Amino acid sequence: MLSKKLQNELNAQINLEFFSEYSYLSMTAYFESINLDGFSNFFRVQASEEHFHAMKIFDFINTIGGKVNLETINKPVVEFDSILNVFETALAQENRVSESINHLMDTAIQENNHAVISFLKWYVDEQVEEIDLFTNLIAKLKLINNDGNGILLMNSELAKRKAAPEITNTSSE
Numbered sequence: 001m002l003s004k005k006l007q008n009e010l011n012a013q014i015n016l017e018f019f020s021e022y023s024y025l026s027m028t029a030y031f032e033s034i035n036l037d038g039f040s041n042f043f044r045v046q047a048s049e050e051h052f053h054a055m056k057i058f059d060f061i062n063t064i065g066g067k068v069n070l071e072t073i074n075k076p077v078v079e080f081d082s083i084l085n086v087f088e089t090a091l092a093q094e095n096r097v098s099e100s101i102n103h104l105m106d107t108a109i110q111e112n113n114h115a116v117i118s119f120l121k122w123y124v125d126e127q128v129e130e131i132d133l134f135t136n137l138i139a140k141l142k143l144i145n146n147d148g149n150g151i152l153l154m155n156s157e158l159a160k161r162k163a164a165p166e167i168t169n170t171s172s173e
């Protein structure tokens with residue numbers, strides 16, 4: 001059972017996760033445009049994870065008898081000054097998502113809704129991982145300091161990233 005308030009907040013979270021997907025696709029396009037296919041692969045995989053995050057909430061709302069309401073997805077940033085600027089934009093996005101998840105968790109706790117609290121724990125852990133991931137990549141980029149060999153090495157590393165097995169393009173099942 002979902003209160004109107006929790007249902008609205010869960011729906012807003014679906015929108016934010018789709019916005020993340022859109023943002024990471026924009027970053028994918030940026031790296032495609034400068035021919036860094038490993039970086040582009042990294043963000044393409046990241047976008048597919050965000051799709052999975054959105055659909056996981058979509059399915060959860062339906063499972064507990066709520067109603068999904070899809071809203072307009074905002075336009076993402078499409079111009080970037082540098083590789084570092086892309087990753088800093090991504091980290092800012094992840095911080096925003098973490099705040100939103102924490103706020104949702106606060107609401108679920110206030111309402112004593114154990115099903116939602118249990119469901120959201122996965123997202124709390126996921127956000128810790130995502131912020132750690134982007135923080136580490138930003139530290140690496142700062143060390144590389146625009147050195148061409150360093151960028152190419154990182155490009156090869158990021159080319160190896162694959163979507164987690166549970167992720168498909170169409171569903172969270």
Ligand code: OFO
Nearest residue numbers: 020050053097130
């Ligand atoms: Fe959905 O974790 Fe990133 O935004």
